[in-house]
Amino acid sequence: MADVGDGGVAWLGIDLGTQSVRVLVVTGDGTVLGGGSAPLTGRREGVRHEQDPGEWWEAVCTASRSALAGLPGVRIGGLAVCGTSGTVLLTDGAGRPVSPALMYDDGRAGQEAARVRAAGLSVQDTWALPKALWLIETYGRGQTYGRGQTYEQGQTYAPGRITHQPDLIVARLTGEVPPADSSHALKTGYDLEGKAWPYTVTAELGLPDGLLPDVVPPGTRLGEVCPTSAEATGIPAGTPVIAGMTDGCAAQIASGALRHGAWNSVLGTTLVLKGASSTPVRDPTGVVYNHRAPDGTWLPGGASSVGAGVLTAAFGRADPEAMDRRAAAFEPSGVVAYPLVSPGERFPFLAPDATALLLGEPAGDADLWAGLLQGVAFTERLCLDYLHHLGAPLDGPLTFTGGAARSTYWNQLRADILGRPARVPEQTEPALGMAVLAAYGTETPRHLHVADVAERMVRTRTVLEPRPGRTAAFAEPYARLIDELTARGWLPAPVAAHARARLDRDTAGS
Structure with a gap:
């Protein structure tokens, strides 16, 4: 694999996040040559969370031009795009938006989700398939929506297809409506083992014929950057565009946690855990679901509604480093919290009515x-x-990524509470994972695994060891939280009993 010293080749990763678009230019040995970002805005009202998809393209153009500025001698070998898992919109036959984008945590499709479950598919309320049904019902007739788009009221527009966040950007980059990657298609009901849509079920749900896109594995070449988009983004025309994965999977690739038993904990606004396994991890409740890696191995995991977003909500513009220093005097704290960022929980239990809780007075x-x-x-x-x-393999290394991994104090605290070592990479961004996937999809022999490429491009910054005695110090408040979650009917009793039985152990799978 060439790096910038062997011909000036690098790969470009694009991450469509919640609050911004981030672009990185990365060499084959993991050197980051350039980066750029551009903000995104959204609309939140209660369970509603949507964005104007037109903003995504404008942000990609801005971030890409910034990332590539000052790199005239570097050839971009390929690019890949990741997006937020479960974010979905409707587009017409030309790939133009005919609805807003319902974001990953938009909760308006609860009734549609119940219909999907009744039809035999295990989905959560915020998954893309029920939201697509909601969009079809709400935006099936002419609307005025989308930057530069005008639709006549009263006239019927049959949407061309259900579209995931990266699909829209890939369409703009290549000038052609692309197939979806199987990673983003998972929450729209795609069967990763059978490699097919459940057409019998979708017909029962009333999905119009042809609304579901074709699907390809991540790492598949989708096309090339067209001249018009090259001018807008600064990405050279002819650059290969590779099918990406969801942001959680992208962060997992960026962590290097791709060997059997390895796990990556992505702590940003919310918490996502992604692991690697040779076989799927079965969960009849649907709390844990399985993505599939480009090489055919499995990436089980789940997404919680707990996360660092609660700090912003509670403390606004407080200095995190200063607050961390002060918090070190309270181990354990006088309060026990289940800090949900938004109502409802998805992992480690399914409880749509769950709310944030705080036991005690700080x-x-x-x-x-x-x-x-x-x-x-x-x-x-x-x-x-x-x-x-559930029997998932947990005996491999644990990696911390996400925005919260910038906190040295919180990283150590997490290692202490989990009772196991953790690695923190130099780069913790999903955009790096997409650069790795672009390299895998363009220049990697098929007998290699994506893990082989990631291990060349992912650099470890530090390794944390739990401090002696600290895991035991947090056992009592952890047990208290388990009891409260069980008493409220959110945490199933067998899961609670299993967690209590492991209070005096580490979490590495013993």
């Missing part, structure tokens, strides 16, 4: 900050306990 802001940090780490531990309950 001694002050620093104690509350400490309680929230610890509450996220308790949730992380409960996720791993649940995975162990």
Whole structure:
């Protein structure tokens, strides 16, 4: 694999996040040559969360031009795009938006989700398939929506297809409506084992013929950057465009956690755990689901509604480093928190009616900050306990990525509560994972695994060891949280019993 010293080749990763688009230019040995970002805005009202998909393309253009500025001697070998899992919109036959984009946590499709489950598919309320049904019902007739788009009221527009977030950007890059990648298609009901849509079920649900896209594995070449998009983005015309994966899978690739038993914990606004397994991890409740890696191995995991977003909501513009220093005096905190960012929980249990909870009264802001940090780490531990309950392999290395991995204090606290070592890479961004996937999809012999490419391009910044005695110090508040979650009817009793039985152990699968 060439790096910039062997011909000036690099790969470009594009991450369509919740609050911004991020682009990285990365060489074959993991050197980041350039980066760029551009903000995104959205609309949140209660369970509603949507974005204007027209903003995505504008942000991609801005971020790409910034990332490529000053790199005239570098050839871009390929690119891949990731997006937020479960974000979906409707487009017409030319790939133009005819609806807003319902974001990954939009909760308006609860009734549609119940219909899907009644039809035999295991989905959560925020998954893309029920939201697509909601969109078809709501935007099946002419609407005025989308930057530069005008639709006549009263006139019927049959949407061309259900479209995932990266599909829209790939269409703009290549000038052609692409197939979806199987990673983003998972939450739209695509069967990764059977490699097919469940057409019998979707027909029962009333999905119009032809609304579902063709699907290809991640790492598949989708086309090339067209001249018009090259001018808009600064990405050279003819650059190969490779099918991507969801942001959680992209972060997992960026972590290098791709060998059997390895796990990546992505802590940003919310918490996502992704692991690697030679076989799927079965969960009849649908809390844990399985993506499939480009090389055919399995990536089980789940997404919680707990995360660092609660800190912003509770403390606004507080200095995180200063608050971390003050919080160190409260181990354990005087409060026990289950810090949901938004109502409803998806992992480590399914509870649509769950709300954030706080047991006890904090001694002050620093104690509350400490309680929230610890509450996220308790949730992380409960996720791993649940995975162990399901029989998932957990004996490989654990990696921390996501925006919260910038906090040295929180990283150590999490390692202490989990009772196991953790690695923190130099780069913790999903865009790096997409650069790795672009390299895999363009220049890697098929007998190699994506893990082989990731291990060349992912660099470890530090390795954390749990401090002696600290795991035991947090056992009592963790047990108290388990009891409260069980009493409220959210956490199933067998899962609670399994977690209590592991209080004096680490979370590495013993």
